[in-house]
Amino acid sequence: MTPNLTYIVVVGVLFAAGVTLLLERSLTRVLMGVILLGNGANLLLLTGGRAGGPPIVGTTDAGEMSDPLPQAMVLTAIVITLGMTAFLLALSYRSWHLNGHDEVQDDVEDRRIMDLADRDEGPGTDDADQPDSDDQLDPDGRPDPDSRRSSAASVAAAAGERGRDA
Amino acid sequence: MNYLVPLPVVMPLLGAALTLLLASRPRAQRWVSLTVLTATVAVAATLLVRSSIDGPLVVEVGGWVAPLGIVLVADQLAALMLVVSAAVTLCVLVYSIGQGMADGHEDTPLSVYHPTYLVLTAGVCNAFLSGDLFNLYVGFEILLVASYVLLTLGSTETRIRAGTTYVVVSLLSSLIFLVAIGLVYSATGTLNLAQLVDRLDALPDDLRLVLQGMLLLAFGIKAAVFPLSAWLPDSYPTAPAPVTAVFAGLLTKVGVYAIIRTETLLFPGGRTADLLLVVAALTMLVGILGAVAQSDIKRLLSFTLISHIGYMLFGVGLSSSLGLAAAIFYVVHHITIQTTLFLAAGLVERRGGSTALDRLGGLARLSPLLAVLFFVPALNLAGIPPFSGFLGKLGLVQAGVDDGGPLAWVLVAGGLLTSLLTLYAIARVWNLAFWRRPHPEMPEPQDSVHTVRTDGVEQPYRGPDRDAHPGAMLPRLMIAPTVALVVLGLGLTVVAGPLFDLSSDAADDLLRRTPYVEAVYPGGTP
Numbered sequence: 001m002t003p004n005l006t007y008i009v010v011v012g013v014l015f016a017a018g019v020t021l022l023l024e025r026s027l028t029r030v031l032m033g034v035i036l037l038g039n040g041a042n043l044l045l046l047t048g049g050r051a052g053g054p055p056i057v058g059t060t061d062a063g064e065m066s067d068p069l070p071q072a073m074v075l076t077a078i079v080i081t082l083g084m085t086a087f088l089l090a091l092s093y094r095s096w097h098l099n100g101h102d103e104v105q106d107d108v109e110d111r112r113i114m115d116l117a118d119r120d121e122g123p124g125t126d127d128a129d130q131p132d133s134d135d136q137l138d139p140d141g142r143p144d145p146d147s148r149r150s151s152a153a154s155v156a157a158a159a160g161e162r163g164r165d166a
Numbered sequence: 167m168n169y170l171v172p173l174p175v176v177m178p179l180l181g182a183a184l185t186l187l188l189a190s191r192p193r194a195q196r197w198v199s200l201t202v203l204t205a206t207v208a209v210a211a212t213l214l215v216r217s218s219i220d221g222p223l224v225v226e227v228g229g230w231v232a233p234l235g236i237v238l239v240a241d242q243l244a245a246l247m248l249v250v251s252a253a254v255t256l257c258v259l260v261y262s263i264g265q266g267m268a269d270g271h272e273d274t275p276l277s278v279y280h281p282t283y284l285v286l287t288a289g290v291c292n293a294f295l296s297g298d299l300f301n302l303y304v305g306f307e308i309l310l311v312a313s314y315v316l317l318t319l320g321s322t323e324t325r326i327r328a329g330t331t332y333v334v335v336s337l338l339s340s341l342i343f344l345v346a347i348g349l350v351y352s353a354t355g356t357l358n359l360a361q362l363v364d365r366l367d368a369l370p371d372d373l374r375l376v377l378q379g380m381l382l383l384a385f386g387i388k389a390a391v392f393p394l395s396a397w398l399p400d401s402y403p404t405a406p407a408p409v410t411a412v413f414a415g416l417l418t419k420v421g422v423y424a425i426i427r428t429e430t431l432l433f434p435g436g437r438t439a440d441l442l443l444v445v446a447a448l449t450m451l452v453g454i455l456g457a458v459a460q461s462d463i464k465r466l467l468s469f470t471l472i473s474h475i476g477y478m479l480f481g482v483g484l485s486s487s488l489g490l491a492a493a494i495f496y497v498v499h500h501i502t503i504q505t506t507l508f509l510a511a512g513l514v515e516r517r518g519g520s521t522a523l524d525r526l527g528g529l530a531r532l533s534p535l536l537a538v539l540f541f542v543p544a545l546n547l548a549g550i551p552p553f554s555g556f557l558g559k560l561g562l563v564q565a566g567v568d569d570g571g572p573l574a575w576v577l578v579a580g581g582l583l584t585s586l587l588t589l590y591a592i593a594r595v596w597n598l599a600f601w602r603r604p605h606p607e608m609p610e611p612q613d614s615v616h617t618v619r620t621d622g623v624e625q626p627y628r629g630p631d632r633d634a635h636p637g638a639m640l641p642r643l644m645i646a647p648t649v650a651l652v653v654l655g656l657g658l659t660v661v662a663g664p665l666f667d668l669s670s671d672a673a674d675d676l677l678r679r680t681p682y683v684e685a686v687y688p689g690g691t692p
Contacts, residue, residue, distance in 0.1 A: 022334070022338065027330060030334055034334070034337050034341075037338075037341050038341065041341050041344045041345050041348065044345055044348045044349075045344070045347070045348040045351070047348075047352065048348050048349070048351045048352030049351070049352070069351070069357075070348075070351065073300055073347070073348075073351075076300075076304065077344055080307050080311075080340075083311065084311070084333075084337055087311070087314055087333065088333060088334075088337075091318070091326060091329060091330055091333065092330075094321050094326050095326050095327075095330065098323050098326060099323070104330050104331065104334070105327050105330075107331075107399075107400045108324075108327075109403075109462060109465060110400070112461075113459055113460065113461065116461070117459070
């Protein structure tokens with residue numbers, strides 16, 4: 001079986017565009033990237049099977065039938081991609097609802113550890129009795145979600161700035 | 167007995183449908199979930215016994231003959247994984263019910279929790295039983311979609327942030343897997359694992375390497391192997407404690423299972439063995455160094471989870487019978503122990519109001535039972551004799567020494583160092599959270615009966631309510647499953663001999679390949 005060059009090129013373009021979008025900060029663009037990648041993968045699955053007439057006994061000779069299995073697999077994959085698209089859309093809407101943007105944010109805890117390392121302090125050393133002054137505590141003794149939110153937002157905003165500059 | 171094979175997939179799915187219908191009746195939901203998962207444990211245990219006596223059990227779904235239809239295969243490896251994961255999911259379910267009840271409002275866990283949890287179980291079981299590459303993909307998707315929902319339960323801000331990363335990374339790995347499936351199909355014309363054995367052997371070497379690499383990449387992301395592991399500690403710790411526990415125990419191990427299956431059945435001969443060994447060493451060391459730097463118990467445990475995936479890859483990479491047997495033993499041990507530790511971390515969060523090490527202290531005096539529940543599995547994880555963690559590592563080290571290659575020796579040294587650093591990380595948690603003075607901001611101890619002032623009158627405390635929740639007495643339904651898992655972990659030590667024999671049998675069957683193929687195609691491969 002010889003693969004069709006047009007298909008291969010289209011798959012390549014879809015993958016390239018999908019990966020580029022996947023690297024964006026905005027979840028909506030990531031979603032577009034996932035959709036393009038999904039379509040590319042589906043097309044790749046299709047090219048794996050033999051082309052031919054409809055695979056229905058009685059309408060086509062057995063020798064001229066297309067391979068029905070990749071089509072069945074693509075149908076399954078399309079359904080899964082559809083579900084995932086809906087879920088990602090919900091995520092990005094919820095993120096917009098909570099933060100006013102849908103940007104993928106950095107790992108907050110990770111940055112906290114990096115800050116500790118910069119100040120050359122280990123986590124949980126014996127100065128723990130005085131909580132860090134820059135961590136506001138609410139009465140439960142949990143870190144104030146607002147302070148984390150603002151730091152996360154500033155991280156995301158900074159990243160957004162970088163993205164726009166470039 | 168073959169009719170039992172699809173039940174671990176079918177029962178949780180039917181249970182999920184039923185619990186969805188019963189969304190407004192939490193009590194009925196709980197009973198349905200408990201019944202279904204208990205039955206799954208029983209079925210899985212029966213499958214394990216039958217498959218070790220009669221060899222792999224095969225079911226052709228819908229009666230379609232093998233290469234046309236999908237087969238479910240329960241060989242010893244799959245059955246062993248099923249038993250352990252079913253037992254662990256059951257314990258975690260009881261724990262989450264206990265947590266929901268203790269929080270004082272009947273509808274947490276939310277009504278969507280039970281159906282999703284059962285779907286997750288079905289996905290895990292489907293992935294273990296699948297005898298077809300595309301069905302394996304479907305199994306992965308089922309468990310991943312359920313995990314997306316569980317991870318973002320309640321859709322609070324931190325969970326949305328963590329969930330976004332998790333969902334996007336998982337989607338990417340699924341797409342890579344799908345592309346790999348497309349390539350395998352166009353190269354061989356089949357996706358049935360048993361039929362692929364011969365057809366892949368007939369392919370040119372470089373083409374086989376491409377297919378193997380694609381599959382390894384996809385499974386490596388799911389198993390959180392080092393360069394592909396950064397998503398895990400970012401996302402897992404934000405979920406509710408029982409969810410994190412079941413994810414840590416099962417999801418990465420499904421990836422490891424898929425690696426074991428494809429490396430032994432589809433691509434034997436160890437062409438990527440060196441790559442696997444290098445990656446295993448990096449996973450162990452980078453993971454455990456990450457754990458040492460953490461200041462939060464849940465995150466620290468997430469890093470030890472990554473690190474110990476390295477041990478399993480070590481066994482797979484050796485591709486000797488002993489190495490594979492030790493890896494299988496280690497997977498069983500690690501599923502149990504890592505889940506127990508995350509459940510214990512959930513109890514710490516409940517008692518201490520936080521899992522941040524600098525806000526905890528003195529838990530050993532405040533709650534001795536909790537201290538024991540953390541201490542035993544922690545030592546087990548670090549590999550202190552005579553626990554199962556020690557026996558698993560001993561098997562791996564022995565296999566590494568038997569191999570005798572320079573890389574194997576590096577791995578042996580790396581494994582011992584990782585074990586030592588695990589002990590260090592665990593000891594740090596113990597010192598900071600369980601010894602020291604109690605932290606001034608920790609909630610008041612409420613383990614014993616005490617009084618509260620209501621309307622100016624001292625009254626005995628009437629059980630936990632929402633406001634008292636952080637320091638509230640640890641509910642029995644949360645303690646009991648944790649104790650059960652600790653005992654199960656100790657039980658692995660007691661039955662280590664027979665269990666290791668079982669792993670060795672499973673490993674031999676995997677390496678010989680013929681038992682699997684002959685079970686699916688008794689009359690020879692078409």
